[in-house]
Amino acid sequence: MNAETLRTALTELNGQRDLRVEFDHAPECSVHKALLIPAEEDGLVKVTDGERVYILEASKVAWIEIG
Numbered sequence: 001m002n003a004e005t006l007r008t009a010l011t012e013l014n015g016q017r018d019l020r021v022e023f024d025h026a027p028e029c030s031v032h033k034a035l036l037i038p039a040e041e042d043g044l045v046k047v048t049d050g051e052r053v054y055i056l057e058a059s060k061v062a063w064i065e066i067g
Contacts, residue, residue: 002059003043003058006061006064007039010034010045010047010064011036012066013036013066015034016033017033017034017067018031018034019065019066020065020067021061021063021064022062023057024060026060029054031049032049035049044056
């Protein structure tokens with residue numbers, strides 16, 4: 001998966017839904033009430049729960065669950 005594809009998949013995150021990400025060879029990450037941060041110059045895919053910012057490395061994502 002590349003950053004553009006991942007960003008497209010995460011467009012449903014509006015601060016009302018939870019996100020769970022499973023990575024290749026790494027522990028999963030869960031973000032409660034996740035919000036996708038708009039694209040910035042650095043090109044990183046970022047989500048937030050309002051307290052923390054999570055940077056997702058698209059090439060390492062195995063699957064995501066939005067609920």
